[in-house]
Amino acid sequence: MKCIKVAMSMTLSHFTDAERFRAFRSDSTRWLPIALDIARSHGLDVSSPQVFATGTNLVVGFGEKLILKIFPPLLLAQFVSERGSLTQLAGRLHLPIPGIVAEGMRDGWPYLIITRLAGTLGSEVWPSLPEAQKERVMRQLGETIAAVQRAPLGPLSQIEPRWDAFMRRQMQGCRSRHERLGLAPKFLAGLDDLLSDATDLIPMDAPPVILIGEYIPENFLLACHNSEWSLAGLFDFGDVLTGWRDYDLLGPSAFMAAGRPGRVRSLLEGFGYAKPDYALKRRLMALMLLHRASDLNSHICIEGWQDKANDLVELQDLIWAG
Incomplete structure (x- = not known):
């Protein structure tokens, strides 16, 4: 209960420049509790989260099958692009791409829960x-x-x-x-x-x-x-x-x-x-x-x-x- 209350008391801030956001992203202690709270709200097993240090957005893996991607409002265009591409290309390629399992918004930050690919x-x-x-x-x-x-x-x-x-x-x-x-x-x-x-x-x-x-x-x-x-x-x-x-x-x-x-x-x-x-x-x-x-x-x-x-x-x- 204590972890959940801590997460609920934390909020995702809005950043006006990319440098400040990158510093925020690099310190997962500042945002991982919120990511875990989002995952729990969708019924995900959060016992062994894997934080992806590289990339542009906040990305956490849950087990071998699911990934949570959280997009800052600063990069809203990336969310629109990712969501639209995965929707449009679904079933149209011979090569696997992630599928959208769920989506939502937290403190004005949109997120996607997508399938994790093997390889x-x-x-x-x-x-x-x-x-x-x-x-x-x-x-x-x-x-x-x-x-x-x-x-x-x-x-x-x-x-x-x-x-x-x-x-x-x-x-x-x-x-x-x-x-x-x-x-x-x-x-x-x-x-x-x-x-x-x-x-x-x-x-x-x-x-x-x-x-x-x-x-x-x-x-x-x-x-x-x-x-x-x-x-x-x-x-x-x-x-x-x-x-x-x-x-x-x-x-x-x-x-x-x-x-x-x-x-x-x-x-x-x-x-x-x-x-x-x-x-x-x-x-x-x-x-x-x-x-x-x-x-x-x-x-x-x-x-x-x-x-x-x-x-x-x-x-x-x-x-x-x-």
Whole structure:
């Protein structure tokens, strides 16, 4: 009874900036009792909660089957995106995604209770996979991206920002962003030409598709069967956009392909593209620089890439080799 009374006397505060919220999230003693109280109200077994330290929101696992995600009002858009995506994609993919078990609101913070997927976090397995199995997973990722994009938008069509407004805003801030992040002058020198090309290369008014934005090892699960690793689940739909389909090739290209022709080919073929030509590489290079999380110095997983390319054209050939 004492624990319940303590939880009921605690409230979730409203934060006006992300830094204060991150500090709050990092100290689970300040919010875990409330999370446990929410879980109890839905009849969950709270005897062995697992706090997930990484991620954006407050996330707690309960047993092997359920997860509670609590979203601060500051990140209400992520709740809308996650809820809408899980609802819209339910039953439409060959790959498991979380199902919504319950939802609610606590002190103005919306939350979801979702099913917990089986498998091993991709980031724990990916570095040690043999090359042939990396190519296999890349092909499966391409196929999964294409499958997500075949799903109808439904309520996700109302997600903001809209693609054309998002792209134009990213273009306006692109140079200042990459100057601030320390992109080498030899790459900055070609930025204006690339942005000029981008207005023709990137469709602004084509029929939009669902864009997850982060097909990276931290957001999918793998499972091993007969010594073969395969995709086993996809999660984290808090950053969904709608727009041009190629945008979702960027995460695997930057974080996983490592400029290896076999991986690049597997990803693109799984997605439905043939060997990358100049126009596709140029468009992907533009989109990579315009991505909402773009930071080439931190995100391109090719050792020594800054010394292997002299300009953006050589860089696009290095990233999408083959």
